[in-house]
Amino acid sequence: MSPEKAPPASVAGDRPATESLRRTGAVARMLRMPVATLRVWERRYALTQGKLSASGQRLYSEADVRRLALIRQLTELGHAIGSLAGLDMEQLQQVAATHAELHAARPTPPQAAQGQWRLAVVGTSLAQRLDKPGLLQRLGRPLQLLGPFETIEQAGLALKREEVDALLLHEPQLHAGWLGALESAAPGLSGLPMAVLYGFASEAVCETLAAVGISLLRAPQPDVVILQWLRGLLALSAPPRSAPAWPPQAPAPRRWSDQELIAFANRSTTVACECPRHVAELLMQLSQFERYSAQCANRNEADAQLHQFLQQLTAESRHRFETALSRIAQHEGLIAEQP
Structure with a gap:
């Protein structure tokens, strides 16, 4: 009886017969990126030599997934996808190592901190999403993250003597008393x-917070939306204390009363359009808002500065429209210009 023959070497092979293959959707979820982006990468750069299923869908091996994960990490660090597409895994790892070495050795210029936007962050997971060089480079302004802090109380204590430009929070749930609790816990930051990036909140709570100028974003959101959201917050942040963006000035007195403006708006004019009436109505609205902003309640010094700015800007706009109405009045002879 002859002994059993050993199985052929080709059966053992280098690649297991039951190699795990994943479809595009599953790989995109693993890499935390849109499926459309992964498909565009493949169509333009042919990043992998993936197989196709019987139905024509692309399949990825474990090695393919590891390579794509490293490419995605490098693009988030600021590297262009086109420069990475032709590199093998060893070359990609060398790029990552070189980037890490340069980042660790690069000194921080002393003058860079002066123009930085100082953003206090409450929420560890949110801070991890922000701490990506590729994301921050697209912000268009140097950003210094303060924190992250686990709670607003912790942030308030740690930042008592710090200059802070804006506050960014991650809250799983917003309730009716959330803003009051924040102001009590950290009055210096309120x-x-x-x-606020939030998970759940009632419509009434969202309306209340939005009414006081708080920017809200419902989680979860992709990084590109977070970036746009940060740009909006950057636009709302106060100008540097050492260089005010506008000099406060005493507003010029009104030229005409509401009664005179109403009379002008109701008179017939030789101008074919309705611009004279519209200018008079705009002047009344600007005057009303100017008075409103001067009397608006202020929660703190930042509120007072905002309302002073609005009053000043409205007074300047009102003065310009008064000049326009003065020219119309001279043309029509309806209202004599007052000195």
């Missing part, structure tokens, strides 16, 4: 431009 007057800052503020944005």
